[in-house]
Amino acid sequence: MDWRAYVRQRLPALDIPGSREAEIVEELALQLEAAHDRALSAGASGDEAFARAASEVPDWQAFADALLHAERPVAARLPSAVRLSADPPVPGAARGAVMQDLLQDIRYAVRSFLRAPRFTIPAVLALALGVGATSAIFSVVRGVMLEPLPYASPDRIVSIWEANVSLNQTRNVVSAANFLAWKERNRSFEYLGLTGPSRLIFILDGQPHEVSGLIASSEVFAALGVQPAMGRTYTAEEDLEGNAGVIMISHEFWRSGLGGRPDILGTTVVANGRPFEVIGVMPPRFTIEGQRADFYRTYAWTLEALRSATGRGTSHAIARLRDGVTLAQAQDEMRTIAAVLEKEEPRRNTGWSVAVVPIHEITTETIRPALLILAGAVLLVLLIACVNVANLLLARSTVRQRELGLRTALGAGRSRLLRQMLTESLLLSVIGGVAGIALAAAFHRGLLALVADRIPVPRLDQVTLDFTVVGFTMALSLGTGLLFGLVPALMATAMANDALREGGRHGSGPRSRRALGTLVVAEVALSLVLLAGAGLLIRSFVKLQSIDPGFRAEGVFTARVNAPSARYPTGGDAERFFSRALEAIRQIPAVQSAAGISFLPLAGPGMGTSFYRTDLPIPADGERPGTEVRPVTPNYFRTMGIPHLAGRDFTEADSADAPLVAVVSEGLVRRMYPGESPLGKRLQVAIGRAEGMDVEIVGVVGDVRFASLDAETRPAVYIPLPQLSIGLVTFVVRTGMEPLTLTSSVSAAVRSLDPEVPLADVRTMEAVVDATLARPRVVAVLLSAFAALALLLAGVGIYGVMAYSVAQRTQELGVRMALGATPASVFRLVLGQSLRLVLAGVALGLVAAAGLTRLLEALLYDTAPLDPWTFGATALLLVLVSMLASYVPARRGTRIAPVEALRAD
């Protein structure tokens, strides 16, 4: 009889040095042996002697407890709560003991993490990715959408536009005459001002530079309730004609453009050849509705000028609600005024109403759908990360049930074990959270770099990593750690005794196995939602990219030129300057052809108006079709590669005093002249002069996308530049070389004619097209990144659960193989188990995705939110990745040696 083995088998492991434990075992074995031998020599039978020896230690757990009691100082053994009451009331000592306990728990946790890297690394990574991505995106969401605008009571400020439902124009610029009528008749607004984009040419360091700013009436600043950081805003008197010589500048322009001179106030700057006195410098990063502006200047209009203005200009109104007036009341009143104006001025106002929109909404409305989608997506990622961590903690706790059982047996109270498990969870969350903050900073920088100037996100430059958000995500990660640490801990400690009794072989109860399965299903379902969303956006983006804009963008150089009205007072002066510049550009050797257009396609807002056929009865006001109008020079269509379908191009002969002519688009012909030739027919186009222009159609060209690639093509009327000159032209130059190599020679050609006219917005036409794809691209890239993250997390999660499951089923699999199961059948068994969970997750995910992808609709082009190809491919991808993640554990299952499996303990 080996008494030492007897003792070793029964004595629960003691948390004391191994050598000491060996001594105790040796000493005890000697005693039992002696008792046994003595009983034998006293005439007892073998069994009786054994029973006598065994009775020396009737209760091994109590014995181990007593040994531990004797071997270790009291402080280390008792739960702190007990110790606090048992110890003499020395507060310092008690606190010291608690600290000591905590340190011990932490040390133990760190050791157990280091021992289980397969658990620790994915768990920390999942938490860090979840916390990092969420913090970065939500910082942007908060900064851009939730942070109050830097105005006085911003919720009282509204932005006012004209709206025409039948023309699908919900935010249209405002007719100056209507603005005046609003101003005279409304009772809703304390202040009502007008503002619109403006560009001025400043001579900086001896070079002309086009600078973007805003033209704004003085009441705009009163409505916003802002004051400059230095100086003052302009007064209502300075708004008036003749007092135009004052300007306010942005803090940024003051620092970079004007060298940050402290004596800037009162100095005179020259812009567009005219002097302006600088009267104010705005606060840093100040914007109106998120529009970056480097200067603010007056309209210099009189009321008479406003009243007699034709057309709708480029401005809209900004107003502050009078105290006690609600937004709805203001909207009602403005609609009523608009209805009256419609009757008074049917020609201008038929079909037109007013949109009164909170300024916060206007500022964020272009970016809101994308941001909300991204915020939703990143929340899903966080959720998946949390599920993953829960998974890992749960799997780990079941593995650890034997250890917990042992420690319970050794007298560790349930609360003591819970505290230990909680310490581990919290520590894990803290490590994950800290890594997450580091990742958040990196993500944040990456996000800003990705968006940069590609998408006009208001106030993006003011977005910093938001520590409220970081705190929130940290709390979430701690909460996840606590919840999913605590529940398994409760389950584990409750089952600890059972675990010991069963020899720790079946550590995982069906309860925890079900829980794990549920988590896998959830993880797969959540990932599928993200993948489906990303898939739809990618598909939509591919379709967007393959849209034919109607011209050949490659090999075309573009640059905008503004002829300042101070030196080119009439349209004719400007047009002559442009035509001479084009002449000079054509002399550049690499230039194949050069032309000009006012308002390049896909480069921002353009000109539009209504028109009608003069050879048919005149339609009523408000029932006339709308069209894009573009003044172009000869050769424009050839240079841009727009197909010429019928008639002729413009020539030098189509001058200002020649008969008015037009080239129209194929779409206009389809709509207005079905089945007949438009050549020689006449159109009345409401533009250029009060009575409009009566033009003869001399040519037909292909359709071009003007506003965006995905918008419907609108009819277009092209008019020779000399007949409709607005002092603003974008040169388009076709070359066989890399287009931007022309920059300096084109610039020199223009400057040789006028050294004070700069090139602005120098870009290739391809870049112009590409810029319109920036937003869908960034959204697709981000959502794909999140989906990839989700896929990775799901893969890791499935791997973790399957690896754990195979480890748990070692014995069962071993028995199966001992009974003749082939490795292939075991492989199928394990993979089948995984496949069932994954398919359940996919099914659930498809249902959820079908419900959620509808939210993407606003961001999709020519792609149904339920696109079966995308859904199918997504589901397939997820199943493949899941199978890949299950492959390694399944292979391990097939390599279990039956004997080893039976021994597995």
Place this chain on the structure above:
Amino acid sequence: MLHTYMDATDTTSLQKGSAELLVLAVLDGPARHGYELAQIIETRSDGRLRFQAATLYPLLYKLEKRGLVAGKWVEKPGERRRRFYRLTPAGKTMLRERRKLWRAFLEALDQVAAVRHA
């Protein structure tokens, strides 16, 4: 038979104190190993006091930790090594004090409850 594990009605200090006294008293003399110690207690009490290993060793280890007894592994020719315990000077002092206490305690008991036969 009197067990050193007593019923819940007994005071733990009495139980603990008596067991400690017994062990210290037996070790006052030559060094003994654990089994020997248990045997001596059993023999001297005519089998009325019996220490199970489960009681003895935790007690011994605790006394050792408190510096009252010292254990030492001793290997004798032809035998397996055993751990022998003897009283330390502190143990001797403690034994003297305990004896005094118990004597006083027993006298008091006797006076009040007439524990001893007349």
